[in-house]
Amino acid sequence: MSDQAQLVERFTDVMAKFTAFFGKRLPDDVYEKLEEMRRVQKSELAELIYDAMFTDLDMAKARNVPFCQDTGVIQYHIELGADFPIRNELEACLKEAVRRATKAAPLRHNAVQIFDERNTGDNTGHRIPWIDLEIVPNSTDAVIYAYMAGGGCSLPGAAKVLMPVEGYEAVVQFIFDTICERGVNACPPLLVGVGIAGSVEVAATLSKRALMRPVGSHNSNARAAEFERMVEEGLNKINIGPGGLTGELSVMGVNVEQAARHPSCLAVGVSVGCWGHRRAAIRLHADMSYELLSHKGVEL
Ligand code: SF4
Incomplete structure:
Protein backbone atom coordinates (compact mmCIF):
# COMPACT_ATOMS: atom_id res chain seq x y z
CA MET A 1 0.00 0.00 0.00
CA ARG A 25 -21.88 11.22 24.47
CA LEU A 26 -22.62 14.91 24.73
CA PRO A 27 -19.65 17.24 24.26
CA ASP A 28 -18.21 18.44 27.59
CA ASP A 29 -19.48 22.03 27.24
CA VAL A 30 -23.10 21.00 26.62
CA TYR A 31 -23.03 18.41 29.43
CA GLU A 32 -21.65 20.97 31.89
CA LYS A 33 -24.20 23.59 30.84
CA LEU A 34 -27.08 21.16 31.33
CA GLU A 35 -25.72 20.29 34.80
CA GLU A 36 -25.63 24.01 35.63
CA MET A 37 -29.19 24.56 34.35
CA ARG A 38 -30.39 21.55 36.29
CA ARG A 39 -28.96 23.06 39.50
CA VAL A 40 -30.60 26.44 38.89
CA GLN A 41 -34.10 25.25 37.95
CA LYS A 42 -35.88 23.92 40.96
CA SER A 43 -39.45 23.24 39.78
CA GLU A 44 -40.77 19.69 40.04
CA LEU A 45 -41.33 19.55 36.27
CA ALA A 46 -37.79 20.74 35.50
CA GLU A 47 -36.36 18.19 37.92
CA LEU A 48 -38.28 15.40 36.19
CA ILE A 49 -37.05 16.45 32.76
CA TYR A 50 -33.41 16.89 33.75
CA ASP A 51 -33.48 13.58 35.64
CA ALA A 52 -34.77 11.89 32.47
CA MET A 53 -32.01 13.49 30.37
CA PHE A 54 -29.18 12.46 32.69
CA THR A 55 -30.60 8.95 33.18
CA ASP A 56 -30.74 8.63 29.39
CA LEU A 57 -27.13 9.80 29.06
CA ASP A 58 -25.94 7.38 31.75
CA MET A 59 -27.76 4.45 30.16
CA ALA A 60 -26.43 5.27 26.69
CA LYS A 61 -22.89 5.38 28.07
CA ALA A 62 -23.30 2.11 29.97
CA ARG A 63 -24.76 0.34 26.93
CA ASN A 64 -22.57 2.10 24.36
CA VAL A 65 -25.54 3.18 22.23
CA PRO A 66 -26.78 6.59 20.96
CA GLY A 151 -35.29 16.25 12.55
CA GLY A 152 -36.60 18.15 15.57
CA CYS A 153 -33.63 20.46 15.87
CA SER A 154 -33.45 21.14 12.11
CA LEU A 155 -37.17 21.98 11.96
CA PRO A 156 -36.94 25.53 13.38
CA GLY A 157 -34.15 26.54 10.96
CA ALA A 158 -35.02 29.70 8.99
CA ALA A 159 -33.36 32.53 7.08
CA LYS A 160 -34.55 35.74 5.50
CA VAL A 161 -33.28 38.87 3.80
CA LEU A 162 -34.66 41.88 5.64
CA MET A 163 -35.21 45.33 4.25
CA PRO A 164 -32.13 47.27 5.41
CA VAL A 165 -34.17 50.03 7.02
CA GLU A 166 -35.62 47.42 9.36
CA GLY A 167 -32.24 47.26 11.12
CA TYR A 168 -31.06 45.10 13.97
CA GLU A 169 -34.48 45.32 15.66
CA ALA A 170 -35.85 43.19 12.80
CA VAL A 171 -32.99 40.71 13.26
CA VAL A 172 -34.02 40.30 16.89
CA GLN A 173 -37.70 40.06 15.92
CA PHE A 174 -36.88 37.30 13.40
CA ILE A 175 -34.91 35.31 15.99
CA PHE A 176 -37.72 35.54 18.55
CA ASP A 177 -40.45 34.73 15.99
CA THR A 178 -38.49 31.67 14.83
CA ILE A 179 -37.89 30.35 18.34
CA CYS A 180 -41.41 31.14 19.58
CA GLU A 181 -43.01 29.48 16.56
CA ARG A 182 -40.96 26.29 16.33
CA GLY A 183 -38.37 26.13 19.10
CA VAL A 184 -40.56 23.80 21.12
CA ASN A 185 -40.09 21.10 18.46
CA ALA A 186 -36.36 20.96 19.13
CA CYS A 187 -36.33 19.47 22.64
CA PRO A 188 -35.31 22.54 24.72
CA PRO A 189 -33.17 23.85 26.30
CA LEU A 190 -31.85 25.10 22.98
CA LEU A 191 -28.57 26.36 21.65
CA VAL A 192 -29.47 29.11 19.17
CA GLY A 193 -27.13 29.81 16.25
CA VAL A 194 -27.56 33.13 14.44
CA GLY A 195 -25.90 34.23 11.20
CA ILE A 196 -26.02 37.88 10.12
CA ALA A 197 -24.81 38.77 6.62
CA GLY A 198 -25.82 40.35 3.32
CA SER A 199 -27.44 37.36 1.63
CA VAL A 200 -29.59 34.50 2.73
CA GLU A 201 -27.24 31.57 2.03
CA VAL A 202 -24.35 33.21 3.92
CA ALA A 203 -26.57 33.99 6.90
CA ALA A 204 -27.92 30.41 6.95
CA THR A 205 -24.45 28.85 6.69
CA LEU A 206 -23.07 31.09 9.44
CA SER A 207 -26.00 30.26 11.72
CA LYS A 208 -24.98 26.58 11.53
CA ARG A 209 -21.29 27.36 11.97
CA ALA A 210 -22.29 29.31 15.09
CA LEU A 211 -23.64 26.06 16.54
CA MET A 212 -20.16 24.54 16.23
CA ARG A 213 -18.85 27.04 18.79
CA PRO A 214 -18.86 25.90 22.42
CA VAL A 215 -21.70 26.85 24.73
CA GLY A 216 -20.55 29.84 26.78
CA SER A 217 -18.11 31.13 24.14
CA HIS A 218 -18.62 34.64 22.83
CA ASN A 219 -18.19 36.46 19.54
CA SER A 220 -14.83 38.25 19.34
CA ASN A 221 -16.58 41.51 18.37
CA ALA A 222 -17.64 43.27 21.60
CA ARG A 223 -20.95 44.52 20.14
CA ALA A 224 -21.77 41.08 18.78
CA ALA A 225 -20.96 39.53 22.17
CA GLU A 226 -23.30 42.01 23.84
CA PHE A 227 -25.97 41.16 21.24
CA GLU A 228 -25.54 37.45 22.12
CA ARG A 229 -25.99 38.17 25.83
CA MET A 230 -29.08 40.34 25.31
CA VAL A 231 -30.82 37.86 23.00
CA GLU A 232 -30.02 35.00 25.38
CA GLU A 233 -31.48 36.96 28.29
CA GLY A 234 -34.63 37.71 26.28
CA LEU A 235 -35.10 34.13 25.07
CA ASN A 236 -34.78 32.92 28.64
CA LYS A 237 -37.87 34.95 29.48
CA ILE A 238 -40.23 33.41 26.92
CA ASN A 239 -40.99 30.48 29.18
CA ILE A 240 -40.61 27.54 26.78
CA GLY A 241 -38.71 25.73 29.54
CA PRO A 242 -36.91 22.39 29.56
CA GLY A 243 -38.62 19.80 27.36
CA GLY A 244 -40.84 22.61 26.02
CA LEU A 245 -43.15 22.09 29.00
CA THR A 246 -42.86 25.68 30.25
CA GLY A 247 -40.48 27.01 32.85
CA GLU A 248 -37.39 29.16 33.21
CA LEU A 249 -34.27 29.02 31.08
CA SER A 250 -35.27 27.93 27.59
CA VAL A 251 -31.83 28.32 25.98
CA MET A 252 -28.30 27.15 26.77
CA GLY A 253 -26.92 30.11 24.85
CA VAL A 254 -26.97 32.22 21.70
CA ASN A 255 -23.98 32.10 19.34
CA VAL A 256 -23.74 34.69 16.57
CA GLU A 257 -21.45 34.63 13.52
CA GLN A 258 -21.37 37.45 10.99
CA ALA A 259 -20.06 38.42 7.55
CA ALA A 260 -19.83 41.90 6.04
CA ARG A 261 -22.93 42.80 4.03
CA HIS A 262 -24.02 44.81 1.02
CA PRO A 263 -25.33 48.20 2.30
CA SER A 264 -28.76 47.48 0.79
CA CYS A 265 -29.27 44.07 2.41
CA LEU A 266 -29.39 42.65 5.89
CA ALA A 267 -29.92 38.90 6.09
CA VAL A 268 -30.45 36.75 9.16
CA GLY A 269 -30.32 32.98 9.59
CA VAL A 270 -31.30 30.91 12.63
CA SER A 271 -30.27 27.33 13.37
CA VAL A 272 -31.15 25.47 16.52
CA GLY A 273 -29.41 22.83 18.59
CA CYS A 274 -31.40 20.71 21.04
CA TRP A 275 -30.48 19.57 24.57
CA GLY A 276 -28.95 16.55 22.88
CA HIS A 277 -26.62 18.76 20.84
S1 SF4 B 1 -33.02 15.35 21.40
FE1 SF4 B 1 -32.62 16.50 19.49
S2 SF4 B 1 -32.27 14.92 17.92
FE2 SF4 B 1 -33.28 13.92 19.67
S3 SF4 B 1 -35.49 14.00 19.18
FE3 SF4 B 1 -35.00 15.84 20.40
S4 SF4 B 1 -34.58 17.43 18.88
FE4 SF4 B 1 -34.45 15.46 17.82
Whole structure:
Protein backbone atom coordinates (compact mmCIF):
# COMPACT_ATOMS: atom_id res chain seq x y z
CA MET A 1 0.00 0.00 0.00
CA SER A 2 1.40 3.45 -0.90
CA ASP A 3 1.98 6.03 1.85
CA GLN A 4 -0.98 8.07 0.57
CA ALA A 5 -3.25 5.01 0.55
CA GLN A 6 -2.27 4.30 4.16
CA LEU A 7 -3.07 7.89 5.15
CA VAL A 8 -6.44 7.66 3.39
CA GLU A 9 -7.32 4.45 5.22
CA ARG A 10 -6.17 5.86 8.56
CA PHE A 11 -8.20 9.06 8.03
CA THR A 12 -11.31 7.06 7.08
CA ASP A 13 -10.89 4.78 10.09
CA VAL A 14 -10.48 7.68 12.56
CA MET A 15 -13.47 9.53 11.09
CA ALA A 16 -15.63 6.37 11.16
CA LYS A 17 -14.81 5.81 14.85
CA PHE A 18 -15.33 9.51 15.62
CA THR A 19 -18.71 9.53 13.84
CA ALA A 20 -19.84 6.31 15.52
CA PHE A 21 -18.87 7.76 18.91
CA PHE A 22 -20.30 11.24 19.06
CA GLY A 23 -24.00 10.29 19.07
CA LYS A 24 -23.38 8.45 22.35
CA ARG A 25 -21.88 11.22 24.47
CA LEU A 26 -22.62 14.91 24.73
CA PRO A 27 -19.65 17.24 24.26
CA ASP A 28 -18.21 18.44 27.59
CA ASP A 29 -19.48 22.03 27.24
CA VAL A 30 -23.10 21.00 26.62
CA TYR A 31 -23.03 18.41 29.43
CA GLU A 32 -21.65 20.97 31.89
CA LYS A 33 -24.20 23.59 30.84
CA LEU A 34 -27.08 21.16 31.33
CA GLU A 35 -25.72 20.29 34.80
CA GLU A 36 -25.63 24.01 35.63
CA MET A 37 -29.19 24.56 34.35
CA ARG A 38 -30.39 21.55 36.29
CA ARG A 39 -28.96 23.06 39.50
CA VAL A 40 -30.60 26.44 38.89
CA GLN A 41 -34.10 25.25 37.95
CA LYS A 42 -35.88 23.92 40.96
CA SER A 43 -39.45 23.24 39.78
CA GLU A 44 -40.77 19.69 40.04
CA LEU A 45 -41.33 19.55 36.27
CA ALA A 46 -37.79 20.74 35.50
CA GLU A 47 -36.36 18.19 37.92
CA LEU A 48 -38.28 15.40 36.19
CA ILE A 49 -37.05 16.45 32.76
CA TYR A 50 -33.41 16.89 33.75
CA ASP A 51 -33.48 13.58 35.64
CA ALA A 52 -34.77 11.89 32.47
CA MET A 53 -32.01 13.49 30.37
CA PHE A 54 -29.18 12.46 32.69
CA THR A 55 -30.60 8.95 33.18
CA ASP A 56 -30.74 8.63 29.39
CA LEU A 57 -27.13 9.80 29.06
CA ASP A 58 -25.94 7.38 31.75
CA MET A 59 -27.76 4.45 30.16
CA ALA A 60 -26.43 5.27 26.69
CA LYS A 61 -22.89 5.38 28.07
CA ALA A 62 -23.30 2.11 29.97
CA ARG A 63 -24.76 0.34 26.93
CA ASN A 64 -22.57 2.10 24.36
CA VAL A 65 -25.54 3.18 22.23
CA PRO A 66 -26.78 6.59 20.96
CA PHE A 67 -28.71 8.52 23.63
CA CYS A 68 -31.32 9.79 21.13
CA GLN A 69 -32.96 7.61 18.52
CA ASP A 70 -32.67 10.39 15.94
CA THR A 71 -28.99 10.36 15.04
CA GLY A 72 -29.70 12.87 12.30
CA VAL A 73 -28.11 13.50 8.95
CA ILE A 74 -24.36 13.91 9.35
CA GLN A 75 -22.71 17.25 8.63
CA TYR A 76 -19.00 18.03 8.71
CA HIS A 77 -17.85 21.62 9.07
CA ILE A 78 -14.14 21.56 8.28
CA GLU A 79 -11.30 24.02 8.77
CA LEU A 80 -9.03 22.39 6.24
CA GLY A 81 -5.34 23.22 6.29
CA ALA A 82 -4.21 24.04 2.76
CA ASP A 83 -1.47 21.42 3.15
CA PHE A 84 -3.49 18.70 4.90
CA PRO A 85 -2.68 15.54 2.92
CA ILE A 86 -6.30 14.35 2.41
CA ARG A 87 -7.89 16.70 -0.10
CA ASN A 88 -8.73 14.80 -3.31
CA GLU A 89 -10.11 11.92 -1.29
CA LEU A 90 -11.88 13.99 1.38
CA GLU A 91 -15.50 13.55 0.26
CA ALA A 92 -15.12 9.84 -0.56
CA CYS A 93 -13.41 9.19 2.79
CA LEU A 94 -16.16 10.95 4.76
CA LYS A 95 -18.90 9.06 2.87
CA GLU A 96 -17.17 5.78 3.67
CA ALA A 97 -16.68 6.86 7.30
CA VAL A 98 -20.43 7.50 7.60
CA ARG A 99 -21.25 4.10 6.08
CA ARG A 100 -18.94 2.36 8.55
CA ALA A 101 -20.23 4.41 11.51
CA THR A 102 -23.85 3.67 10.57
CA LYS A 103 -23.17 -0.05 11.01
CA ALA A 104 -20.79 0.20 13.95
CA ALA A 105 -22.68 2.65 16.22
CA PRO A 106 -25.38 1.81 15.00
CA LEU A 107 -26.97 4.99 13.59
CA ARG A 108 -30.57 5.21 12.44
CA HIS A 109 -30.93 5.44 8.64
CA ASN A 110 -31.97 9.04 7.99
CA ALA A 111 -30.77 10.00 4.50
CA VAL A 112 -33.68 10.20 2.05
CA GLN A 113 -32.89 11.13 -1.57
CA ILE A 114 -34.80 14.21 -2.72
CA PHE A 115 -37.24 13.47 -5.64
CA ASP A 116 -36.66 9.70 -5.39
CA GLU A 117 -37.96 9.86 -1.79
CA ARG A 118 -35.96 6.72 -1.06
CA ASN A 119 -33.98 6.08 2.10
CA THR A 120 -30.48 5.04 1.08
CA GLY A 121 -30.08 2.86 4.17
CA ASP A 122 -26.54 3.95 5.02
CA ASN A 123 -26.87 7.67 5.89
CA THR A 124 -25.14 8.78 2.70
CA GLY A 125 -26.81 10.37 -0.30
CA HIS A 126 -26.51 13.14 -2.85
CA ARG A 127 -24.27 15.75 -1.13
CA ILE A 128 -24.69 13.90 2.18
CA PRO A 129 -22.80 13.86 4.49
CA TRP A 130 -22.90 17.63 4.00
CA ILE A 131 -19.43 19.17 3.92
CA ASP A 132 -18.88 22.85 4.72
CA LEU A 133 -15.25 23.84 4.07
CA GLU A 134 -13.05 26.70 5.14
CA ILE A 135 -9.46 26.65 3.88
CA VAL A 136 -6.80 27.55 6.46
CA PRO A 137 -3.58 28.80 4.81
CA ASN A 138 -0.14 27.43 5.80
CA SER A 139 -1.51 24.58 7.89
CA THR A 140 -1.10 20.80 7.64
CA ASP A 141 -3.94 20.13 10.15
CA ALA A 142 -7.66 19.70 9.71
CA VAL A 143 -10.14 20.61 12.45
CA ILE A 144 -13.40 18.78 11.80
CA TYR A 145 -16.64 19.67 13.56
CA ALA A 146 -19.17 16.91 13.14
CA TYR A 147 -22.86 17.43 13.75
CA MET A 148 -25.91 15.17 13.82
CA ALA A 149 -28.67 17.29 12.28
CA GLY A 150 -31.75 15.69 13.80
CA GLY A 151 -35.29 16.25 12.55
CA GLY A 152 -36.60 18.15 15.57
CA CYS A 153 -33.63 20.46 15.87
CA SER A 154 -33.45 21.14 12.11
CA LEU A 155 -37.17 21.98 11.96
CA PRO A 156 -36.94 25.53 13.38
CA GLY A 157 -34.15 26.54 10.96
CA ALA A 158 -35.02 29.70 8.99
CA ALA A 159 -33.36 32.53 7.08
CA LYS A 160 -34.55 35.74 5.50
CA VAL A 161 -33.28 38.87 3.80
CA LEU A 162 -34.66 41.88 5.64
CA MET A 163 -35.21 45.33 4.25
CA PRO A 164 -32.13 47.27 5.41
CA VAL A 165 -34.17 50.03 7.02
CA GLU A 166 -35.62 47.42 9.36
CA GLY A 167 -32.24 47.26 11.12
CA TYR A 168 -31.06 45.10 13.97
CA GLU A 169 -34.48 45.32 15.66
CA ALA A 170 -35.85 43.19 12.80
CA VAL A 171 -32.99 40.71 13.26
CA VAL A 172 -34.02 40.30 16.89
CA GLN A 173 -37.70 40.06 15.92
CA PHE A 174 -36.88 37.30 13.40
CA ILE A 175 -34.91 35.31 15.99
CA PHE A 176 -37.72 35.54 18.55
CA ASP A 177 -40.45 34.73 15.99
CA THR A 178 -38.49 31.67 14.83
CA ILE A 179 -37.89 30.35 18.34
CA CYS A 180 -41.41 31.14 19.58
CA GLU A 181 -43.01 29.48 16.56
CA ARG A 182 -40.96 26.29 16.33
CA GLY A 183 -38.37 26.13 19.10
CA VAL A 184 -40.56 23.80 21.12
CA ASN A 185 -40.09 21.10 18.46
CA ALA A 186 -36.36 20.96 19.13
CA CYS A 187 -36.33 19.47 22.64
CA PRO A 188 -35.31 22.54 24.72
CA PRO A 189 -33.17 23.85 26.30
CA LEU A 190 -31.85 25.10 22.98
CA LEU A 191 -28.57 26.36 21.65
CA VAL A 192 -29.47 29.11 19.17
CA GLY A 193 -27.13 29.81 16.25
CA VAL A 194 -27.56 33.13 14.44
CA GLY A 195 -25.90 34.23 11.20
CA ILE A 196 -26.02 37.88 10.12
CA ALA A 197 -24.81 38.77 6.62
CA GLY A 198 -25.82 40.35 3.32
CA SER A 199 -27.44 37.36 1.63
CA VAL A 200 -29.59 34.50 2.73
CA GLU A 201 -27.24 31.57 2.03
CA VAL A 202 -24.35 33.21 3.92
CA ALA A 203 -26.57 33.99 6.90
CA ALA A 204 -27.92 30.41 6.95
CA THR A 205 -24.45 28.85 6.69
CA LEU A 206 -23.07 31.09 9.44
CA SER A 207 -26.00 30.26 11.72
CA LYS A 208 -24.98 26.58 11.53
CA ARG A 209 -21.29 27.36 11.97
CA ALA A 210 -22.29 29.31 15.09
CA LEU A 211 -23.64 26.06 16.54
CA MET A 212 -20.16 24.54 16.23
CA ARG A 213 -18.85 27.04 18.79
CA PRO A 214 -18.86 25.90 22.42
CA VAL A 215 -21.70 26.85 24.73
CA GLY A 216 -20.55 29.84 26.78
CA SER A 217 -18.11 31.13 24.14
CA HIS A 218 -18.62 34.64 22.83
CA ASN A 219 -18.19 36.46 19.54
CA SER A 220 -14.83 38.25 19.34
CA ASN A 221 -16.58 41.51 18.37
CA ALA A 222 -17.64 43.27 21.60
CA ARG A 223 -20.95 44.52 20.14
CA ALA A 224 -21.77 41.08 18.78
CA ALA A 225 -20.96 39.53 22.17
CA GLU A 226 -23.30 42.01 23.84
CA PHE A 227 -25.97 41.16 21.24
CA GLU A 228 -25.54 37.45 22.12
CA ARG A 229 -25.99 38.17 25.83
CA MET A 230 -29.08 40.34 25.31
CA VAL A 231 -30.82 37.86 23.00
CA GLU A 232 -30.02 35.00 25.38
CA GLU A 233 -31.48 36.96 28.29
CA GLY A 234 -34.63 37.71 26.28
CA LEU A 235 -35.10 34.13 25.07
CA ASN A 236 -34.78 32.92 28.64
CA LYS A 237 -37.87 34.95 29.48
CA ILE A 238 -40.23 33.41 26.92
CA ASN A 239 -40.99 30.48 29.18
CA ILE A 240 -40.61 27.54 26.78
CA GLY A 241 -38.71 25.73 29.54
CA PRO A 242 -36.91 22.39 29.56
CA GLY A 243 -38.62 19.80 27.36
CA GLY A 244 -40.84 22.61 26.02
CA LEU A 245 -43.15 22.09 29.00
CA THR A 246 -42.86 25.68 30.25
CA GLY A 247 -40.48 27.01 32.85
CA GLU A 248 -37.39 29.16 33.21
CA LEU A 249 -34.27 29.02 31.08
CA SER A 250 -35.27 27.93 27.59
CA VAL A 251 -31.83 28.32 25.98
CA MET A 252 -28.30 27.15 26.77
CA GLY A 253 -26.92 30.11 24.85
CA VAL A 254 -26.97 32.22 21.70
CA ASN A 255 -23.98 32.10 19.34
CA VAL A 256 -23.74 34.69 16.57
CA GLU A 257 -21.45 34.63 13.52
CA GLN A 258 -21.37 37.45 10.99
CA ALA A 259 -20.06 38.42 7.55
CA ALA A 260 -19.83 41.90 6.04
CA ARG A 261 -22.93 42.80 4.03
CA HIS A 262 -24.02 44.81 1.02
CA PRO A 263 -25.33 48.20 2.30
CA SER A 264 -28.76 47.48 0.79
CA CYS A 265 -29.27 44.07 2.41
CA LEU A 266 -29.39 42.65 5.89
CA ALA A 267 -29.92 38.90 6.09
CA VAL A 268 -30.45 36.75 9.16
CA GLY A 269 -30.32 32.98 9.59
CA VAL A 270 -31.30 30.91 12.63
CA SER A 271 -30.27 27.33 13.37
CA VAL A 272 -31.15 25.47 16.52
CA GLY A 273 -29.41 22.83 18.59
CA CYS A 274 -31.40 20.71 21.04
CA TRP A 275 -30.48 19.57 24.57
CA GLY A 276 -28.95 16.55 22.88
CA HIS A 277 -26.62 18.76 20.84
CA ARG A 278 -24.44 16.15 19.15
CA ARG A 279 -21.54 18.32 18.05
CA ALA A 280 -18.00 17.04 18.26
CA ALA A 281 -14.64 18.43 17.22
CA ILE A 282 -11.41 16.66 16.31
CA ARG A 283 -8.02 17.97 15.18
CA LEU A 284 -6.14 15.69 12.77
CA HIS A 285 -2.47 16.18 11.95
CA ALA A 286 -0.75 15.32 8.67
CA ASP A 287 0.28 11.87 9.99
CA MET A 288 -3.37 11.27 11.07
CA SER A 289 -2.60 11.43 14.76
CA TYR A 290 -5.44 13.33 16.38
CA GLU A 291 -6.85 15.11 19.44
CA LEU A 292 -10.51 14.99 20.36
CA LEU A 293 -11.27 18.61 21.25
CA SER A 294 -14.88 18.30 22.39
CA HIS A 295 -14.72 15.28 24.74
CA LYS A 296 -11.88 15.22 27.28
CA GLY A 297 -10.24 11.90 28.16
CA VAL A 298 -11.93 9.90 25.39
CA GLU A 299 -10.02 7.42 23.21
CA LEU A 300 -11.72 6.48 19.95
S1 SF4 B 1 -34.58 17.43 18.88
FE1 SF4 B 1 -32.62 16.50 19.49
S2 SF4 B 1 -33.02 15.35 21.40
FE2 SF4 B 1 -35.00 15.84 20.40
S3 SF4 B 1 -35.49 14.00 19.18
FE3 SF4 B 1 -34.45 15.46 17.82
S4 SF4 B 1 -32.27 14.92 17.92
FE4 SF4 B 1 -33.28 13.92 19.67
